[in-house]
Amino acid sequence: xxxxxxxxxxxxxxxxxxxxxxxxxxxxxxxxxxxxxxxxxxxxxxxxxxxxxxxxxxxxxxxxxxxxxxxxxxxxxxxxxxxxxxxxxxxxxxxxxxxxxxxxxxxxxxxxxxxxxxxxxxxxxxxxxxxxxxxxxxxxxxxxxxxxxxxxxxxxxxxxx
Amino acid sequence: xxxxxxxxxxxxxxxxxxxxxxxxxxxxxxxxxxxxxxxxxxxxxxxxxxxxxxxxxxxxxxxxxxxxxxxxxxxxxxxxxxxxxxxxxxxxxxxxxxxxxxxxxxxxxxxxxxxxxxxxxxxxxxxxxxxxxxxxxxxxxxxxxxxxxxxxxxxxxxxxxxxxxxxxxxxxxxxxxxxxxxxxxxxxxxxxxxxxxxxxxxxxxxxxxxxxxxxxxxxxxxxxxxxxxxxxxxxxxxxxxxxxxxxxxxxxxxxxxxxxxxxxxxxxxxxxxxxxxxxxxxxxxxxxxxxxxxxxxxxxxxxxxxxxxxxxxxxxxxxxxxxxxxxxxxxxxxxxxxxxxxxxxxxxxxxxxxxxxxxxxxxxxxxxxxxxxxxxxxxxxxxxxxxxxxxxxxxxxxxxxxxxxxxxxxxxxxxxxxx
Numbered sequence: 001x002x003x004x005x006x007x008x009x010x011x012x013x014x015x016x017x018x019x020x021x022x023x024x025x026x027x028x029x030x031x032x033x034x035x036x037x038x039x040x041x042x043x044x045x046x047x048x049x050x051x052x053x054x055x056x057x058x059x060x061x062x063x064x065x066x067x068x069x070x071x072x073x074x075x076x077x078x079x080x081x082x083x084x085x086x087x088x089x090x091x092x093x094x095x096x097x098x099x100x101x102x103x104x105x106x107x108x109x110x111x112x113x114x115x116x117x118x119x120x121x122x123x124x125x126x127x128x129x130x131x132x133x134x135x136x137x138x139x140x141x142x143x144x145x146x147x148x149x150x151x152x153x154x155x156x157x158x159x160x161x
Numbered sequence: 162x163x164x165x166x167x168x169x170x171x172x173x174x175x176x177x178x179x180x181x182x183x184x185x186x187x188x189x190x191x192x193x194x195x196x197x198x199x200x201x202x203x204x205x206x207x208x209x210x211x212x213x214x215x216x217x218x219x220x221x222x223x224x225x226x227x228x229x230x231x232x233x234x235x236x237x238x239x240x241x242x243x244x245x246x247x248x249x250x251x252x253x254x255x256x257x258x259x260x261x262x263x264x265x266x267x268x269x270x271x272x273x274x275x276x277x278x279x280x281x282x283x284x285x286x287x288x289x290x291x292x293x294x295x296x297x298x299x300x301x302x303x304x305x306x307x308x309x310x311x312x313x314x315x316x317x318x319x320x321x322x323x324x325x326x327x328x329x330x331x332x333x334x335x336x337x338x339x340x341x342x343x344x345x346x347x348x349x350x351x352x353x354x355x356x357x358x359x360x361x362x363x364x365x366x367x368x369x370x371x372x373x374x375x376x377x378x379x380x381x382x383x384x385x386x387x388x389x390x391x392x393x394x395x396x397x398x399x400x401x402x403x404x405x406x407x408x409x410x411x412x413x414x415x416x417x418x419x420x421x422x423x424x425x426x427x428x429x430x431x432x433x434x435x436x437x438x439x440x441x442x443x444x445x446x447x448x449x450x451x452x453x454x455x456x457x458x459x460x461x462x463x464x465x466x467x468x469x470x471x472x473x474x475x476x477x478x479x480x481x482x483x484x485x486x487x488x489x490x491x492x493x494x495x496x497x498x499x500x501x502x503x504x505x506x507x508x509x510x511x512x513x514x515x516x517x518x519x520x521x522x523x524x525x526x527x528x529x530x531x532x533x534x535x536x537x538x539x540x541x542x543x544x545x546x547x548x549x550x551x552x553x554x555x556x557x558x559x560x561x562x563x564x565x566x567x568x569x570x571x572x573x574x575x576x577x578x579x580x
Binding site: 007008013038039040041062063064065066121124127 | 516517518519520523524534535536540543549550578579
């Protein structure tokens with residue numbers, strides 16, 4: 001059965017209440033907006049990618065606690081990392097959230113393991129992965145992406161019409 | 162949970178034996194996350210009493226064959242049971258004739274049938290279709306498709322902050338190009354009961370036919386299509402304690418006869434040659450292919466079940482649930498009801514300050530409580546109310562006052578977690 005208690009724990013509630021790196025960046029080098037058409041939530045991600053590393057990253061938007069906390073923790077996790085390192089982390093997070101890998105099998109996941117429980121809640125997986133999916137879109141110059149996009153790991157509409 | 166289960170603090174209206182009714186619904190005995198299931202998502206789909214489940218089994222066990230075809234025993238039995246279900250629907254909505262009852266796969270299918278059968282024949286370039294801000298996507302999108310195809314125009318009746326249609330604005334939308342009105346009887350997102358009888362009379366005085374989306378009204382109140390004088394009335398079986406895959410389109414016979422078929426195939430024809438096909442009479446003209454026979458018969462059984470309790474008794478009881486829920490929410494700081502129309506059915510959308518509806522839904526599920534969260538397939542309302550989504554508790558006659566209290570306690574738990 002789903003482990004909700006491990007999902008709505010202190011760290012997630014805290015990032016929801018006080019999201020880090022919340023806002024927009026002027027003249028970002030990379031930018032994308034991600035939509036979750038199932039609930040109407042959307043967030044935007046701005047990145048300034050220097051020669052080597054992610055110098056700045058910010059997000060903003062309308063979203064549930066799981067999505068907002070995931071976005072907030074994502075920004076703190078990838079800031080200062082290289083694009084390659086960030087992309088590895090995106091893959092690990094997507095694999096963990098969709099239940100393809102346990103968090104033990106994700107060497108870079110660290111504190112983001114608090115989202116492991118979301119894999120038991122199929123209707124909420126998309127909330128957790130939206131920011132990561134959007135960051136991936138920003139890196140790849142996809143300006144608008146969606147949890148229903150072809151390249152979404154959970155690509156399979158969960159009925160809401 | 163135990164304290165809410167313990168004392169039956171509330172008295173039901175006379176002769177409404179809620180405990181006996183609940184005993185008819187096996188699914189209500191489930192536990193979810195180790196808590197008794199509190200099912201408050203009835204506007205999405207209702208649960209099925211044992212009487213209906215038994216009827217599905219008995220039909221499939223001893224009566225099934227294809228209908229309207231063979232001369233053998235089972236085909237005759239199945240055909241007669243299927244047509245009996247049609248008569249039950251006819252009496253349930255007080256239609257003049259049974260041929261005015263068309264079985265569809267649901268409300269969406271019924272509305273699409275009217276769009277294709279009536280709209281594509283009688284609505285043309287420059288014509289106007291009146292819809293309302295409250296409509297479900299299923300009564301918006303088909304008309305948009307038609308408008309795009311024909312070059313017709315859609316006009317929208319606005320609502321006030323309470324979620325009520327502005328009837329003066331509705332009346333102002335009429336002009337010589339107005340060819341059709343589509344309006345829902347009860348709002349699935351806010352519970353508003355629209356004054357459709359008056360709206361229909363106004364449209365008819367201008368020669369305009371009206372389709373009523375009754376998906377959320379048929380489960381909650383007595384529907385009388387003769388009294389409403391509507392031209393089309395659509396509803397779904399699965400919101401009415403029946404199976405999925407079955408719905409009804411009531412249509413005025415004189416209109417149905419002049420409409421073009423929606424789907425082509427077997428059963429909907431009188432004769433077929435490659436030179437010319439002659440369509441069958443109504444309702445069969447609109448029922449191409451093998452229909453969901455068992456589902457129609459299940460819907461008939463559901464109608465029997467509801468009729469025995471009485472739709473008026475159901476409406477009165479559900480209003481006590483809604484009143485109790487609304488009063489408690491109104492007394493809670495940080496929670497508000499969205500949709501405060503004077504006339505409402507037992508649907509309650511609400512918002513909790515600082516908590517996204519999806520988080521509310523997940524946390525209430527942890528308490529065994531099923532509510533719907535999201536835009537309820539009614540995004541224009543969400544835009545009008547400036548919210549991305551709401552949480553919605555929708556009650557049925559088998560819900561108890563204790564379950565309303567469980568919801569309120571669940572919302573308090575959500576607030577506690579998010580403070």
